[in-house]
Amino acid sequence: MAKELEMISEQILKGVPVGNFGDVMVVGGGISGIQAALDLGAAGFKVYLVEKSPTIGGHMAQLDKTFPTNDCSMCIESPKFNECSRHPNIEILTYTDLDGVEGKAGDFTVTILKKPRYIIEEKCTGCTTCVEYCPVTYPDRFNQEISKNKAVHIYFAQATPLVTYIDDSCLYLKEKKCRICSAVCKTGAIDFNQMAEKVEVKVGAIILAPGFKPFDAKLRDEFGYGRMENVVTSLDYERLLCATGPYGGEIRRASDGKHPRKIAWIQCIGSRQVLAGANSYCSAVCCTYTQKQVILTKDHDADAECTIFHNDIRSYGKDFERFYQRTANLSGVRFIRSYVSIGKEIPESKNVTIRYSTPDYGVKEEEFDMVVLSVGLTPPADFKDIAAKCGIELNSHGFCRTNPVNPMQTTRPGVFISGAFQGPVDIPESVVTASGAGSQCGELLSYRRWKLSKERIYPEERDVSREEPRVGVYVCHCGANIGRIVDVPSTVDYALSLPSVVHAEESLFICSTEAAQKLSKSIREKGLNRVVVAACTPRTHEPLFRDTLREAGINQYFYDMANIREHCSWVHSKEQEKATEKAKDIIRMSVARACRLEPLREYDLPVDKAALVVGGGVAGMTCALSIAKQGHQVHLVEREKELGGTARRIHYTLEGLDVQAFLGDLIGKVYRHPGIHVYTEATIFEVAGFVGNFTTRIKSRRGFSEIKHGAAVIATGAEEYKPSEYLFGEDERVMTQLALEEKIAEREQGTINSRSMVMIQCVGCRQEDRNYCARICCSHAVKNALKLKEINPEMDIRILFRDMRMYGFREDYYRGAAGRDVKFIRFAPEDKPRVEPVVEEGRPVLRVTVPDPVLGQRLALDADRVILSAAVVPSEGIKEIAGLFKVALGPDGFFQEAHVKLRPVDFGAEGVYLCGTAHYPKHISEAVSQAYGAAGRALTLLSHDTVAASGSVCEVDESRCVSCGACITVCSYGAIDFYRTPKGKKAVVNPVLCKGDGLCNTVCATSAISLKHYTDEEIFSQIDAVVPSMHAEAC
């Protein structure tokens, strides 16, 4: 008893808030929370990242791939786990719940509850011996309870922290027996005495990123989930597809373990339905994730027959339309637009039948081997609890109530949200809002930036210049991604046989936090001075391993990556032997190169603290304000006479916001802010410099200006397409949605008193020359239709559409419009509507004819006005801007972000960011999210005094330089110049300006200039090593 008391008091003492001070608490460790923590950490704030499950990762970790690029989800997310856990400014608290929030913005006291994982995190090495011995199996939650796991286990292979936890199915916890795990644990990490621990943390701001809960398919019992073995949810299916899933990446049926051949997907499960237990809104991601699952299914089994039963296909995002086409064009894939019901489960085969109807064949019942329910997104499980504890309001659906033009702002100052708590959103939107919420925390807490944060301290670099190369080779299995094709153990043996290799080993996931730590340790213990990791692509993983080398006290350029996944196992998956041979060759080349690598020093470049924002629309202004509020000078450059952009023509939103009032207020704030300098009627004619140090020359109303800035944000907007179709420009009764909106705002009598109006969707897009969906036009049409109905309820309004893409909560307005007698008529792209002026009973009207899909004949609709929902197209001059800033454009002519999923507002070019419709058409609230997001990203740069420049730059060997000037002529960066030496003038490189492309090397006739890290010697060594015997000679 006394002992227990002592323990409790110790527990309480631990909870005393000594030193528990932070700047921001991020609640929720999914991709959104991770991004928020990383951005804030990089921008100089101390962050507590609190996650209720035993690891960070969230739902993204459960996904096999991500649309529309089909990037491996874990592969792109797990480096971020690592970054978080290694970040000196981020403290991760897993298996921890939020308990209460006291105080106010700038001074919150948050109570958190650390649940007992019965494992001492510091002692656990993640060796999983306990897991092996644990006698209890129970359904594995990470694998959607399809396969089993042990009562003590690691949540998933890349879990962060990589330690076990004990579930409540544990025999000891239930019945006080067993304790085998305690007996087998070599480090004494098991602690059954752990109790829940309350901890108080003081922070200035809070970001809630609790994510979503997949819709519980059991609530729609008629679809058979839980009753029929071969009916699965889309998240179950995601695990079935995944190499780390319940069947190691094989799609199998629960009933008999067989591979299903005929698979059906049913869309809108739990979404777009006003029924008890379902949700009225559209879940926004299901159409596209289903298409992804179909593509992946066909990858697994080329003969699979995939059928998708759907309503509208909502491919509204960037590149979604092409993704849809790609799916639809696969053989054996059918998209069937029909409501469906489950017929029966066939007792012998356990196959499931689906009843559906098509206009051509009427009602049919068809048998499938497996049925996937495309479940929607619902608020997080404990949404009421979160709201109560945080003192924030929810909307009618249980998601967070946010400011209509700021989806990250809750009803409580200082509490922000990011990710799917704002409503159903995809990964890029979750990442954008994370950066955006981060920026808003920065606005609030700018005064305390760098006060609590820590600098990363690396051990001193070991001087290895006099050592012979001692190479360590680490070969990764990448789960099964490499190991299933390439014989990893044999490559390790082979590596050991190579000259200079003193150590080689294999690893299941070399990128995991634990493996990286082991790597660092092994470098020190084995006295390695060169490291080769044979795994995936250096394009994503090189920074991580370079960092590991630094931690091990080795110069980070002593590292080379052998890409045996993207360039080997994944592309030669049917030729295991040859793939293994190739992997050995790649490793040999890498080792040869590693032997010749030299230690390089990175340069610290000063960062100019000012930002340049190009484009004075809603996105540009919002971004400029957020940056300026964090104490930075902002130069806002606008092409037109006035600020405002396209929003000047928008008067209200679907949700009822008065756009002109909002815009006026925003413009006022911009002009009043002392840190923002506005340049109107501006043209940019030169951008020079590089990250942290740009010089941009512009001409504006102020005359010529030369602006120095560290970061640039491109927010140049987009334009409405000027139609050539449907008599536009010939008959003034034909107008675009934007023109209609202006006429409604003016209350132009002819328009608002129309007896009937026809709106035509998809004008100028979703067609060959503009193969994308302009995303906003459906909402725009419904918005204007509702407004007109409000003014003139008698007006007859018909919307001719292909798919109504009213994603998210917009669905409610779509339903509302139908309820107010706005008629929706679907047409097919092969048979578009026709418009002609006629006189009907003495009244001049526009006659719109369109085939009626139900009656099979042409409908003739007489309208006083025809409204065209014209596409959104890239703004004029976008190419010039792209050229000036050296950033890329995508296939549709909009700017191309650095990574569709995880770097949605960054450019490949460092120090340049992106927001608003210049990225892709979007609604005002979405543009605002991106604007804050870009500001947040820019702050991760601007808040620093210096930025490190690569050590891989050129260098001149003076003794070989013949002063021909060839290198100087070709270097557009102006990084090379002559300088006088006693032996005459010689070329010299300014390493700060050198970008490391190496063009100068190939024009130098005397090989006097060489690009470090890509020297001829290094490249030759790789070429020499392509053929094994040559390598032997060379080493």
Next chain:
Amino acid sequence: MGTGGEYNPKLLGIICNWCCYGGADLCGVSRLQYPPHIRLIRVMCSARVDLAHIFRAFLHGLDGVFVGGCHLNDCHYITNGNYNALGMVKICKKLLEHIGINSERLRLEWVSAGEGVRFANIMNEFAPGIQKLGPLGSSEGIDEKTLRFKLEAAAKLIPYIKLVERERLRTPRELRASSEPEKEYDKFFNSEETNRLFYDAIVSKLVISQVTSLLREGPLSTGEISEALGLSPSEVSRQLNISSRQGLVRYDAGLKRYVAA
């Protein structure tokens, strides 16, 4: 070369980090398949690929070399270095042809980081194409020794070629601004003017370089030299005349053969 079974070509690719490497990565991510014969080296820009790298590869007996960069005008660097890569490859192909190597063994392609499919398609053409050509040298009817000798002669000339390229064979800058720059480059490199320059400045040097190397091993007659180099006797005597005047070789009347000076 496989032992007995099918012939597996040995291929090397040198590709730029920003575009082609990304395309090759995406190709992997998309699980698109291609033959396992190529080994890839990453450089930051295709402009870093040097004539010397390509000749080194062929000297090692590799059967094909692939160079991959960003699409023209999409270069990650403001140098637009891929134009230089284009010029370099054009010259390299001419050199290869001159020494009797099928220039299809060298291939340059532009692949963006989004073009995984394109990368797979190119690989699925390139490898079988080289497979069809057969092993380097023997399928061109050049024995191993001669092949080596010719490649070495060309490789030795690279610094000189760089000078010629800069002084006399520079591709006009305005070709880059054309709507179809690649066609313009083609035209330029196949023009009579360029061919004449190439011949005068480079080919003659190449022949002389080969002749002097040959003569270092022993005296040879014009006929023997022309056979060894696969060149017409008239061409050889023309070059021998020039070389004699420059004092690189001399005619030994006693031996009735040319000897190294």
